[in-house]
Amino acid sequence: VTSPSVDPDDVAPAVRELDTIVSLSKRRGFIYPSSEIYGGINAVWDYGPLGVELKSNVKRAWWRSMVQERDDIVGLDAGILMHPQVWVTSGHVGSFSDPLVECATDHRRFRLDELPGTEGLSVMELQDPGIVERLGLRCPVDGGPLSAPRRFNLMFKTFMGPVEEDAAVIYLRPETAQGSYVNFKNVLQSSRKKLPFGIAQIGKSFRNEISPGNFVFRMREFEQMEMQYFVRPEAEAAAAFETWLPARRAWYERYGVAPSRLRLREHAPDELAHYAKKAVDVEYRFPFGWKELEGVHNRGDFDLSRHSEASGEDLEYFDQTTGEHLIPWIVETAAGADRAAFTFLIDAYREEEVRGETRVSLALHPELAPYTVAVLPLLKKRPEIVELCHRIKADLQKHVMAVYDDTAAIGKLYRRQDEIGTPWCVTVDVESLEDGAVTVRDRDSMGQERVPVEGVTRLILDRLEASRAG
Amino acid sequence: VTSPSVDPDDVAPAVRELDTIVSLSKRRGFIYPSSEIYGGINAVWDYGPLGVELKSNVKRAWWRSMVQERDDIVGLDAGILMHPQVWVTSGHVGSFSDPLVECATDHRRFRLDELPGTEGLSVMELQDPGIVERLGLRCPVDGGPLSAPRRFNLMFKTFMGPVEEDAAVIYLRPETAQGSYVNFKNVLQSSRKKLPFGIAQIGKSFRNEISPGNFVFRMREFEQMEMQYFVRPEAEAAAAFETWLPARRAWYERYGVAPSRLRLREHAPDELAHYAKKAVDVEYRFPFGWKELEGVHNRGDFDLSRHSEASGEDLEYFDQTTGEHLIPWIVETAAGADRAAFTFLIDAYREEEVRGETRVSLALHPELAPYTVAVLPLLKKRPEIVELCHRIKADLQKHVMAVYDDTAAIGKLYRRQDEIGTPWCVTVDVESLEDGAVTVRDRDSMGQERVPVEGVTRLILDRLEASRAG
Numbered sequence: 001v002t003s004p005s006v007d008p009d010d011v012a013p014a015v016r017e018l019d020t021i022v023s024l025s026k027r028r029g030f031i032y033p034s035s036e037i038y039g040g041i042n043a044v045w046d047y048g049p050l051g052v053e054l055k056s057n058v059k060r061a062w063w064r065s066m067v068q069e070r071d072d073i074v075g076l077d078a079g080i081l082m083h084p085q086v087w088v089t090s091g092h093v094g095s096f097s098d099p100l101v102e103c104a105t106d107h108r109r110f111r112l113d114e115l116p117g118t119e120g121l122s123v124m125e126l127q128d129p130g131i132v133e134r135l136g137l138r139c140p141v142d143g144g145p146l147s148a149p150r151r152f153n154l155m156f157k158t159f160m161g162p163v164e165e166d167a168a169v170i171y172l173r174p175e176t177a178q179g180s181y182v183n184f185k186n187v188l189q190s191s192r193k194k195l196p197f198g199i200a201q202i203g204k205s206f207r208n209e210i211s212p213g214n215f216v217f218r219m220r221e222f223e224q225m226e227m228q229y230f231v232r233p234e235a236e237a238a239a240a241f242e243t244w245l246p247a248r249r250a251w252y253e254r255y256g257v258a259p260s261r262l263r264l265r266e267h268a269p270d271e272l273a274h275y276a277k278k279a280v281d282v283e284y285r286f287p288f289g290w291k292e293l294e295g296v297h298n299r300g301d302f303d304l305s306r307h308s309e310a311s312g313e314d315l316e317y318f319d320q321t322t323g324e325h326l327i328p329w330i331v332e333t334a335a336g337a338d339r340a341a342f343t344f345l346i347d348a349y350r351e352e353e354v355r356g357e358t359r360v361s362l363a364l365h366p367e368l369a370p371y372t373v374a375v376l377p378l379l380k381k382r383p384e385i386v387e388l389c390h391r392i393k394a395d396l397q398k399h400v401m402a403v404y405d406d407t408a409a410i411g412k413l414y415r416r417q418d419e420i421g422t423p424w425c426v427t428v429d430v431e432s433l434e435d436g437a438v439t440v441r442d443r444d445s446m447g448q449e450r451v452p453v454e455g456v457t458r459l460i461l462d463r464l465e466a467s468r469a470g
Numbered sequence: 471v472t473s474p475s476v477d478p479d480d481v482a483p484a485v486r487e488l489d490t491i492v493s494l495s496k497r498r499g500f501i502y503p504s505s506e507i508y509g510g511i512n513a514v515w516d517y518g519p520l521g522v523e524l525k526s527n528v529k530r531a532w533w534r535s536m537v538q539e540r541d542d543i544v545g546l547d548a549g550i551l552m553h554p555q556v557w558v559t560s561g562h563v564g565s566f567s568d569p570l571v572e573c574a575t576d577h578r579r580f581r582l583d584e585l586p587g588t589e590g591l592s593v594m595e596l597q598d599p600g601i602v603e604r605l606g607l608r609c610p611v612d613g614g615p616l617s618a619p620r621r622f623n624l625m626f627k628t629f630m631g632p633v634e635e636d637a638a639v640i641y642l643r644p645e646t647a648q649g650s651y652v653n654f655k656n657v658l659q660s661s662r663k664k665l666p667f668g669i670a671q672i673g674k675s676f677r678n679e680i681s682p683g684n685f686v687f688r689m690r691e692f693e694q695m696e697m698q699y700f701v702r703p704e705a706e707a708a709a710a711f712e713t714w715l716p717a718r719r720a721w722y723e724r725y726g727v728a729p730s731r732l733r734l735r736e737h738a739p740d741e742l743a744h745y746a747k748k749a750v751d752v753e754y755r756f757p758f759g760w761k762e763l764e765g766v767h768n769r770g771d772f773d774l775s776r777h778s779e780a781s782g783e784d785l786e787y788f789d790q791t792t793g794e795h796l797i798p799w800i801v802e803t804a805a806g807a808d809r810a811a812f813t814f815l816i817d818a819y820r821e822e823e824v825r826g827e828t829r830v831s832l833a834l835h836p837e838l839a840p841y842t843v844a845v846l847p848l849l850k851k852r853p854e855i856v857e858l859c860h861r862i863k864a865d866l867q868k869h870v871m872a873v874y875d876d877t878a879a880i881g882k883l884y885r886r887q888d889e890i891g892t893p894w895c896v897t898v899d900v901e902s903l904e905d906g907a908v909t910v911r912d913r914d915s916m917g918q919e920r921v922p923v924e925g926v927t928r929l930i931l932d933r934l935e936a937s938r939a940g
């Protein structure tokens with residue numbers, strides 16, 4: 001769906017500066033800094049009118065491919081607040097933490113693994129309590145002496161029950177996955193699925209990051225799209241891993257991400273999380289370097305075994321055909337709705353010279369674009385033209401997000417729609433009043449064609465459907 | 471779309487016992503108690519495979535009518551975490567609280583306004599610090615003496631920044647509305663809307679309720695669907711209020727809620743929130759009584775004036791045609807996604823005698839039903855039948871949620887789908903293999919018709935579209 005005339009690899013440099021996307025996002029209403037009138041709040045961002053549509057389209061596309069179009073995956077929407085024991089059992093209370101060092105003179109705090117001088121150190125080396133002394137690390141701001149690293153838990157905590165002194169300490173979930181594990185039995189019993197099957201969830205998670213940043217790449221409040229695939233032990237888990245990894249990479253490509261900006265990176269043994277037997281990241285070449293876009297994890301039987309032990313609830317699966325009782329293994333695909341939306345946004349950004357002017361466009365997949373179609377009058381002084389525009393738009397709006405704009409000349413109106421990624425524009429002109437036809441313009445090719453008014457909605461829906469089919 | 475043979479008012483008594491719906495919800499996978507294997511967590515519920523589809527359909531239906539099909543409302547998705555000053559300015563830090571009394575002997579705590587003996591008291595009377603003594607109130611459990619009422623803030627608080635001692639105290643938002651107010655200027659500038667226009671949001675909010683309960687009716691974590699409509703002062707606000715109130719009531723009726731179980735209730739002057747000039751609730755007759763389903767509020771210029779003062783940011787609107795600068799007034803429609811889904815679920819519940827057996831069905835609007843269609847084999851021993859079922863289902867799945875089931879005889883398969891509200895079943899039988907036709911069965915009328923295989927998807931999509939049109 002991307003314009004064939006544009007080589008995506010030539011385009012990436014245009015967004016090497018993250019600012020291009022940050023400023024477009026604010027100006028056009030994709031993403032605003034949260035609470036900006038009060039000076040902002042670190043690492044939280046708000047989605048504006050266009051951003052909310054983009055992100056919701058991303059989530060819908062994920063759900064479509066992970067739940068709607070499959071027979072072996074069902075959805076779930078567990079709460080952000082859960083019983084605190086869940087996070088003890090999962091290991092998050094004990095070990096979901098980052099090492100932090102503090103400068104003795106200016107009291108600034110830094111993540112140890114982000115200090116100059118710690119590049120390339122292994123996870124084992126970073127855990128050495130004498131590392132600051134051994135490497136002679138100093139505060140990168142004022143050169144002051146640094147404390148030994150302390151570990152800080154990344155979970156936000158709060159108190160449930162109205163009276164703080166005796167209220168229960170609970171956590172904002174740092175991942176949706178645990179909701180799928182503790183509901184495993186309920187889902188199994190009510191859906192009557194057989195192995196292998198998956199549980200998919202989309203929802204907010206929270207991490208009190210020491211170093212958030214890079215726009216919406218790492219936020220303290222973010223939305224995950226995680227799927228837990230339950231399989232028979234070991235061999236089936238390995239096979240599922242090999243199926244899911246390319247499938248997840250392909251999902252980004254299907255929605256337009258340039259294959260050359262995607263790669264896989266396997267976690268080294270000392271880098272693996274405590275629950276993981278194997279982990280491979282799908283990475284994207286962000287303006288600030290190759291970073292994780294999505295993780296695929298073989299979690300073994302860690303999760304269900306632990307929750308079974310800790311809760312006393314039998315979380316075994318009974319295989320009616322073989323008579324076996326077993327603890328399923330889990331292969332997880334862990335993506336972020338914000339990070340995916342951000343990636344689609346960056347990757348779709350195009351700058352090109354058109355008749356001596358720079359044309360900025362977002363070559364978003366039609367299924368992801370905030371507006372599917374814009375309806376524009378060539379002459380807004382003619383009430384019949386405006387009236388016809390509104391009639392066309394009203395019909396389109398029953399099916400898709402459509403917008404009417406008459407506040408500029410047609411060339412400028414097209415540019416505005418290009419810049420927010422609207423795949424098609426419908427233009428009504430004086431001739432339309434005579435021949436009952438309108439012009440449909442394509443965002444990427446800028447090609448125009450003449451279509452009878454009564455066929456416009458069908459044409460747009462067919463194109464959208466065709467883009468979905470690939 | 472509800473069955474004409476069923477009088478909704480005769481049905482309500484069947485769900486007078488909330489347990490009917492709670493148990494159906496757990497058994498079929500609509501809603502589970504959160505963290506159940508750890509003994510649960512009070513007032514949080516998880517949506518299972520069917521519940522997540524129902525709730526997401528409710529949210530989509532709201533968004534369709536509030537954003538997609540309108541020209542004057544745009545969407546927003548602000549963070550749950552915001553700058554803490556927002557909640558000082560809004561009045562939530564100072565006055566978002568409930569009066570609590572404590573028993574001196576068993577230390578149980580109660581909301582004053584829920585104690586026996588306080589029925590019918592006005593808000594003014596409830597604020598009297600001597601009320602416990604004056605009315606001689608006692609602990610309803612052990613008859614012990616009660617403390618004077620204290621006020622407890624309902625906001626959850628947490629700490630942002632990794633080191634708790636010096637981290638910022640922030641709150642989980644108790645409403646989405648403030649996100650729309652603090653983003654007013656950003657939305658105005660990027661969307662270039664003119665008054666009157668609205669900002670719609672769907673998202674989680676949190677309230678540390680003293681007395682949550684009644685299943686998902688009052689939860690500590692819940693999802694809101696709020697719309698803030700910005701208008702010119704006073705007269706326009708009054709007119710917008712009179713338009714929105716019946717429109718919001720009609721939305722529930724459009725999706726099948728019995729008009730006889732909806733009513734309007736205006737807040738008495740002493741009951742109005744500090745920001746409100748007028749408030750009317752759309753109430754529903756729940757199994758536990760008439761309760762608020764949605765609120766429509768005239769908030770005057772309170773919100774934008776206060777945020778403008780407190781932040782120093784000019785939140786005035788400049789009217790280009792009149793040259794006026796003004797602070798818009800706000801009319802808010804405040805609904806809950808959980809409460810709406812719950813209402814649709816309860817209201818759709820039907821029990822009737824069919825051939826000597828009790829048939830349970832959910833007469834959910836087709837747009838809200840978790841599965842739009844089920845594909846069922848009459849004889850699963852015939853591989854050609856099963857294969858044809860899967861082909862039909864695969865085609866349907868491109869467009870809607872569809873399910874295949876072959877684990878019982880056809881009568882039982884129909885009952886299962888009735889119970890979860892699937893509006894249509896497609897049945898493949900031996901004759902289908904010869905005449906290339908299948909049976910489409912309607913949930914409400916139980917009527918069956920014969921349809922060519924290649925016309926099934928179109929028929930279902932057309933019916934769905936027709937149900938949407940009303």
